[in-house]
Amino acid sequence: MHDTKTPEIKPGKRTRPDGKPKITGRLKYLTDLHVNGMLYGKVKRSEYPHARITGIFTEKAEALPGVKAVITHKDVPALNAFGIVLPDQPVLCSDTVRYTGDAVAAVAADTIEEAEAALAFIEVTYEPLPVMDAPSKSLDEDAPLLHAGGNILHHNQYSQGCVDSGFDQCSAVVEETYDVPRQMHTYMETEGGVVVPEEDGGISVYMGTQHGFKDRFQLSRILGLEEERIRVVSSPMGGSFGGKDELNVQPYAALLAMKSGYPVHIHQTRAESVQSGIKRHPMKIRMKTGADSQGKLMAHEVEITADTGAYATLGPAILDFAVEHASGPYRIPAVDVQGLSVFTNNGVAGEFRGFGGNQVTFALEGQMDRLAEKLHLSPAAFRHSNLRSTHDPGPLGQTIAPTDGAVDVLKTLEEKPLSVSVPKPWKKTGTGIAVTMHGGGLGSGRLDPSGGRLLFAKDGKIEISFGFEEFGQGILGVIETVVCEALGCGEEDIRIRIGDTTKVPPTGSTTASRGTSMVWQAVQRMKGDFRQSVLEKASKVTGAEEQHLVLGEGGIFSGTTKVVSYEDLAGYLEEELETTTFFDFPVTPDDVDGSHYLYTFAAVRAEVEVDIRTGQVSLRGLNQAVAAGPVVNELGYKGQIEGGGVMAAGYALMEEAEMKEGRYVNENLDTYMIPGISDVPFDLGVYPVETLHESDEHGPRGVGEIGTVAVAPAIAKAVHDAVGLWVDRLPIHPERVLDHITKRGLHPWMET
Amino acid sequence: MAVERYAGSVSHVDTPLIRFPRTLEEAWEKKQENGADASYIAGGTVIQMQRGQGYPCSPVLISLETIEGLKGITIHGDYLEIGPLTTLEACRRSPLLQQHAPCLVEALISVAAPGVRNRGTIGGNIMYGKGDTLPALLVLDASVSFFDNSGFQSLPLLSFVNKGETSPDLLSGIKIPLPTDTERTISFFKKTGRREAFSLSVINAACRLVLDEEKKVEEVRLAAGGANVPPQCLTEAENTLRGEMLSTKTLRNLHETLSASFHPSGDSYCSGRYKQKAAAHLILSHLYENMEQSPMERRGEDA
Incomplete structure (x- = not known):
């Protein structure tokens, strides 16, 4: 069926459907949207990192020419708070501000x-x-309470075996405290879009997010408006990396639109985005790790303190993830991990590509390199003798999908040659390696539904719909590839629907490296039924026997002959043919809260x-070797790993959203x-x-995060290899x- | 605790009036008419950045772009003359500068990004007061001519820069003496930033020296600058080198002098001590490469 048309590109090297409009600048983002009669919104944020509000006076502003609406906390109809895990961040502050990004009016x-x-x-x-600008200050006995529940957002711990007796058996022990910085997502498109008030009293929200249905839920809770009356259109986006997962300016545009009766456009400037946007958690991580004289890891003690800033967002889950990944892909009989996520008056820290894994992996891999040196073993040999094998439990002792990923990636990398470097005057060269494993999905015990919908539409298109979002990661390319390969149709035959709560099924968040995995699983679940329903119809229409028919490019084929085009077949439809599926992200059968089941390795x-x-x-x-199952789209995969690598190189070498006294430097x-x-x-x-x-039926995994996780420790070790400095703080500062x-x-x- | 009140103040909407004078004299008059409310604007890259940083833009901008005769690079007798409105990119590509002022070209390559170099001018880089070209121009003994209330004047660049930022002068030309003996001239410019390209300087350093027939330093200029470090000549260090052969001993003396005499201030990114050390090492490494007894093998071992 394919020989009627020579494919221009190998299936694995498909050009992403949104590629050309993006690189030619023709793509309209939601922040580019212009609606007739729309107003422009601006948010007034706090002057102080921590203060009591004694008065808010809007009369003068309301009297200004051109001003159509001013809002304060008094204008929030229902819950004046948001937050994915717990709603503790005021939409508009009434009595207290806890960081300089807090909104007071708009x-x-x-x-x-x-x-x-x-403004x-x-x-x-x-x-x-008083400004609590460090966890150590917030944890002080006399510290003022930033929230009613105290200054600790979340505590988590994991232990197995006895670390004290473990250390007794060690011939080499290293103890180090690592500091990792607050990193900014630095998406090219800053937060924004338009909210349109609709005639029925509802609203349409055209703003990027990683989970349209979650935004709809949170907005409903704030506005006191039924979810069905809120439409969220949320793709495409010019980048997110976790940074647009939480609500940002949606509530302000929505409240202003409802108060003024006009559409309201808000698009944050870069400075506004820096001030209000979430960042990667800075963490202080103390690790004490020991190995015996044979080079076997025996004991591992970890203390993580995360600066979560003023509000929760996904802080608790990020700490859980860090605790889980603190011993990574290694078999260690005795482990004790303690994690604390602490409120401060610093910028809010939250979800960011890698989700707490990058921080602990930097520390963990630093420990491996220091131990290897103490034991006079090569970094690779030391890791090999401690890496998990196929059926070992996961880092929290839970059953995980059997995998050789850890050993495979290290072996693959070892086979690849070093780049040839010409010695240069005044330059010292060095090489470092690092290994990691990274859990996909939200974790055991958390709502993590997914699904999808296939539709043979009246216009002859095969319409595939997901509640996922396209923020540059390439989900559209993945969907196109998976659907075309599963059904045998061509890319011209399909229509992809994502990012619109009125048109797509709720298939969960586009986070946690779950997109590719969920798209593949959904399509595998639907393809049989869908194919059958279309072929049945084709058989009826053409009289050909169903078992001889297949879906192909442009229509239904019998052998190499096209018997009917999709468009012609659709003309005979009384109603559209629909197949849907709903299922949950796979989790461990064990009762280990928050733990993961499917891991990728790098x-x-x-x-x-x-x-x-x-x-x-x-x-x-x-160079990165990555084990994440079969590659769906080669260019998309490469783009994710390369892009992730560059982002992590920034984390290692230059990026720090430094704060002094609660203000961004x-x-x-x-x-x-x-x-x-x-x-x-x-x-x-x-x-x-x-x-x-061989027992793994879960197919390709997402690679949105894995390319960022183990880059910083490899760079840190390379610096050690070059000049002998053990790096314990990122970014690596030239001074x-x-x-x-x-x-x-x-x-x-x-003079020496 | 004191209660502080933050009230709105009347701020004008940020849409400046732009004037397009035809001559320097006319530009000067416009500035006199509007006083502190007016600023000159050439490529606009600095003003644009400052607006982004939240500094209010002057209500009147006097564009210098329509004034004729302020662009181009030419040779006049013993001098290279650069029109201040010549873009940084045009300077970078100039065969005359590449031949006669290679360290200035090195400096130009390190300024910002291509988009900024296409708009920004060399005059603007000088008047900004912190431009990366300044140390290079200082070691080239550049002088500038400018227009002020007493007409056209000329000053050595260092004296001009030292007049301070509030100077209302209007730059009309930049002169660089042509080198007399390029065979025996060693010159370079080095910048360290926070990343490989498109970064503010952390510190930069420039050097030009001429050796005599006995390979002794006959003429020497050392300069440094970058970000909050005012562009400056490193006079004491120059004195250490003058009349000496480039030997390990000389370089050690130079290192000591630089440590003792050059004290840049630190900033939120790094300490002044770091800037001092980095600048010293950059200067010394280049001189080391030009030492009489500096076989490559030895350098390989040392480095």
């Missing part, structure tokens, strides 16, 4: 300039309160050059550095390990590197 006006000017006329009086090798004059570290090579992209193309190695190696265990080099006397113009 304005809608005819122009952006009028809205901005009006200055809203008078807010404050009584400043081994990373980083090559660096350290300039001994300035201490600057340049990444010269980055770097308020924009002139001083908050992310890697540019000159910081990226010319050749990034991506080596997929596609085999799954610390240079201080270390200076002590080693590598400069010939200095």
Whole structure:
């Protein structure tokens, strides 16, 4: 059936459907949306990281020309709070502000300039309160309580065996405290879009998010409006990386639209996005890890303190994930992990690609390298002798899908040659490796439904619908590939529907590396029934025997002959043919709350050059071997791993959303550095390990996060290899590197 | 605890009036008419960044783009002359600068990103007061001509820069003496930023020295700058080198002098001590490469 048309591109190398409109700049994002008569909204945020509000005066602003609505906490009809896990963040603060991103009021006006000017006329009086700008301050006995429940958002722990007796058997023990920074998602498109008030009293929300149905639920709770009267259109987005999972400006545009009766457009500036947006959790992680004289890990003690900022969002789940992944892919008989997520008056920390795994993996892999050195073993050999094998339980002792991923990725990476580097004056080169495992899905005991819908539509299109979102990760490319390969049809034959709560089934969040996995599973569940219903109809219409018919490109085929086109067949439909499925993300059969069942693995090798004059570290090579099941779309897969690698290189080498006394030091992209193309190695190696265990029927896994997880520790080890500095703090600051080099006397113009 | 009240103040809507004078004299007059309410604007890249940082834009902008005769790079006798309105990118691509002022070209390559270099001008980079080209221009002994209430004047660049930021002058030309003996000239510019490209300077350093026939340093200029470090000549360090051969001993002396005499201030990113060390190492590494007894093998071992 395929020989009637020569495919231009190998199926695995499909160009993503949204690729061309994006690179040509033609794609309209939701922030580009212009609705006739729309107003422009601006949000007034707190002057202080922590203060009591003593007065909010809006009269002057309301009297300004062009101003159509001003809102404060008094205008929130129902619950004045949001938060995916627990709603503890006020939409509009009434009595207390807890960080500088807290919203106090918002304005809608005819122009952006009028809205901005009006903000200055809203008078807010404050009584400043002591600023808890570090978990250590919040945890002080005399610290003021930031929330009624206290300053600890969440505590979690895991232990197995006895670490004390474990350490007694060790011949090498290392103890280190690691500090990892607050990282910004730095999506190209900042938060925003338009909210339109509808005639029936409902609203339509055109704003990016990672879970349209969750936004609908949260908005319903705030607005006191039935969910069915809220339509959320949420794709496409110019990036998210977790950063748009939680609500951001949707409530303000919605409240302003409802109060003014006009559509309201809000699009945050970069500075507004920095100030209000969530970030990756900064963590302080102490680890004490020991191995016996044979190089076997015996005991591992971990203390994680996360600075979750002013509000919860997904902070509890991120801490749980960090606790789970604190011993990673290693077999360690005695483990004790303690985790604490602490409220402060710093920026809110929340969901970000890697979800707590990146932080603990940096620490864990640092421990592995330090132990290997103490035991005079190569970093790879030491890891090999401790990596989990096929049927070992997961890191929380739970049953997981059998996998050789950990060993496979490390072996694959070891076979790949180093890039050839020419020695350069004043540069020291080094290489480091790291390994990790990363759980997919939200975890055991959490609502994690999925599904999908296939429809043979009246216009002859095969319509595939999911409640997933496209934020650049390539879900559209995955859906197109999976559907075309499963059904045998061509990409012209299908129509993909995502990102609109009125048109798609609720199939769960587009988070936790679950998209690819869920799309594949849904299509496998639906393809048989769907194919049968279409072929039955084709058989009736054409008189051909059903068992000889197959779906192909452009229509139904019998052998190489097309017997009817999809369009013609659709003409005979009395009603559209629909197949739906609903199921949950696979979880462990064991009762281990929050634990994961499907894991992906990565081994990373980083090559660096350290300039001994300035201490600057340049990444010269980055190779990643990834075990995540079969590759669905080669270019999409490569893009995720390479992109993740670059984002993690930024985390390792330059990115830090530093805060001083509760305020961001770097308020924009002139001083908050992310890697540019000159910081990226010319050749990034991506080596997929596609085999799954013979019993594994779960198909391809998502790779949205795995490419970011183990990059920083590999870079840190490469720096150690180059100049001997053990890195315990990210980003790796040239000043610390240079201080270390200076002590080693590598400069010939200095007396040694 | 004190109760603080944050009230709105009348702020004008940020849409400046733009004037397009035809001559320097006319531009000067417009500035006099509007006083502190007016700013000159050339490529606009600095003003744009400052608006992004929340600094209010002047209500009147006097564009210099329509003034003729302020663009281009030419040779006049013993001098290279650069029109201040020449874009950074045009300077970077100039064969004359590549041949006669390679360290300035090095500096230009390191300024911002291509989009900024296409708009930004060399005059703007100077008037900004923190531009990366300043240390390179200082070691090239550049001088500038400018227009103020007493007409056209000329000053060595260092004196001009030291006049301070509030100077209302209007730059009309940049002059660089042509090097007399390129064979015996060593020059370079080095910048360290927070990433490989498109970054503010952490610190930058420039050097130009001419050796005599006995390979002794005859002429020397060392300069540094970047971000909050004012562009400056490193005079004491220059004195250490003058008349000396480039030897390990000389470089050690130079290192000591730089440590003792160059004290840049730190910022939120790094300490002043780091800037001092990085600048010193960058300068010394280049001089080391040009030492008389500096076989590559040894350098390989040392580095």
